[in-house]
Amino acid sequence: MIEALADPVLIIFMLGLVASSYLMIVNSDKKTTSLMMSSLSFALVGIISSAYTYIIHNKMVVQGSTSFCSSEGIVQCGSVIGDPQWNNLFGVPWGIFGILSFSVLIFLSLCLYLDRHAKWSEDYLNYSLWAGMAGLPFVAILIIIELTQVEGAPHICPFCTIAHVSLIGYVISVYLLRTRRNMGKWSENEG
Amino acid sequence: MFIAIFFKYHSEQVYELLKVNEYLGGLITMARRRKPLAKKGRDDDVRVISGFILGSILTVIMLVVVIIAPPATIGPSEGELAPDFSADAYNGVNWQNFKLSDTFDYEWEEGEKGEWIVVQFIDTDCPYCWTEGETMSNLYSEWSTTVEFITITVELSITNHDSNRAEVEAFRDKTSYGTEENDGDGCNSGRNDCLNRPGTPHNWNYIEGSSGIMRDWEITGTPFLAILQPNGYVAWNQYENSGENIEEAMERLVGGSQ
Numbered sequence: 001m002i003e004a005l006a007d008p009v010l011i012i013f014m015l016g017l018v019a020s021s022y023l024m025i026v027n028s029d030k031k032t033t034s035l036m037m038s039s040l041s042f043a044l045v046g047i048i049s050s051a052y053t054y055i056i057h058n059k060m061v062v063q064g065s066t067s068f069c070s071s072e073g074i075v076q077c078g079s080v081i082g083d084p085q086w087n088n089l090f091g092v093p094w095g096i097f098g099i100l101s102f103s104v105l106i107f108l109s110l111c112l113y114l115d116r117h118a119k120w121s122e123d124y125l126n127y128s129l130w131a132g133m134a135g136l137p138f139v140a141i142l143i144i145i146e147l148t149q150v151e152g153a154p155h156i157c158p159f160c161t162i163a164h165v166s167l168i169g170y171v172i173s174v175y176l177l178r179t180r181r182n183m184g185k186w187s188e189n190e191g
Numbered sequence: 192m193f194i195a196i197f198f199k200y201h202s203e204q205v206y207e208l209l210k211v212n213e214y215l216g217g218l219i220t221m222a223r224r225r226k227p228l229a230k231k232g233r234d235d236d237v238r239v240i241s242g243f244i245l246g247s248i249l250t251v252i253m254l255v256v257v258i259i260a261p262p263a264t265i266g267p268s269e270g271e272l273a274p275d276f277s278a279d280a281y282n283g284v285n286w287q288n289f290k291l292s293d294t295f296d297y298e299w300e301e302g303e304k305g306e307w308i309v310v311q312f313i314d315t316d317c318p319y320c321w322t323e324g325e326t327m328s329n330l331y332s333e334w335s336t337t338v339e340f341i342t343i344t345v346e347l348s349i350t351n352h353d354s355n356r357a358e359v360e361a362f363r364d365k366t367s368y369g370t371e372e373n374d375g376d377g378c379n380s381g382r383n384d385c386l387n388r389p390g391t392p393h394n395w396n397y398i399e400g401s402s403g404i405m406r407d408w409e410i411t412g413t414p415f416l417a418i419l420q421p422n423g424y425v426a427w428n429q430y431e432n433s434g435e436n437i438e439e440a441m442e443r444l445v446g447g448s449q
Binding site: 058 | 233237248252256261262277291
């Protein structure tokens, strides 16, 4: 288990999550900007980790195994991403769904980051929250699957978990942004 | 009257004129209270810029994916990697989990020796599958040392095509299940006792199929046969070879029988 968690790529992803979380909780004069960067950072970690799970998926399909992730123990990817019954939705790998979903979130967050005073900004902030929340049931389903359904369950796929935590972090940071906007603290000079 | 009409339509201008005069005279200091202006967004639409940035991110990600681990074309057509599945299988003793890809030899290369795989889809109540039982027995007796046989049982949406594990076991083992009366009980749409299936008992795994496996394999009817290379790529698909039967295909691909 410790070996699986000591994977250098996994550590980089975890550092990304820590940095995103720091941006979310830090008290600064530019709190709105900080929260926007946090949501954007969570979405970026999410899209890259989703792409990584897709790489593992392709390796598993074509080679039957991969050096990118352990396939033994509780914390592993092999039995989760390599399970043909659960590693896709209607034939589309979960990694592709992750890439597409986080693309939408990145677009919305990037628009807000570049122009928070645009006339569509309030709508986009709401869309960000709704889109993020729409992904949460899928995260819950995937966690249940890896804990109960895959071969040799329970298993925890660390890179999948990075994507799940990224989404949860994104939703929290966007929720805080929305609260800030509703309180009239959208502009930096308003607290 | 003219003055009244003039003031009615030009009162604002006159009022402004008076104010200006007052201001110029220094008598009253005018301080106009302005409503604070809402912050205005940028003139350019950043959504286009965001779209380009996102497009760039996606391009880089997909390039990296394709370079590190290009996706395989998966499907039942010749040249494609056979769709993998994980399901319960009856091996003659009990039902155990079976994963198709566990039978693949990923290191295998064309020209090398290896264990080929014959995949058959049947419905125990389908009349053609009933007669194909003998063909499969013959194939197995000829190629069992160099070929792995796999039968996937599915249930077609036809009346009297309901089956269960007991029927699948009886079909495989050639044991008694149902009657020889055409009463819907037994194999071959309930026409026969499974004991009388043509051919010998089938000593290979019978997989419990599902609608998902049927969809992945694009199964529209039974029986269906395919031959896979040892590395899991489809070498022969029955639907694509109407002029060649399974025996001929086995001779051509796997080589001479024992």
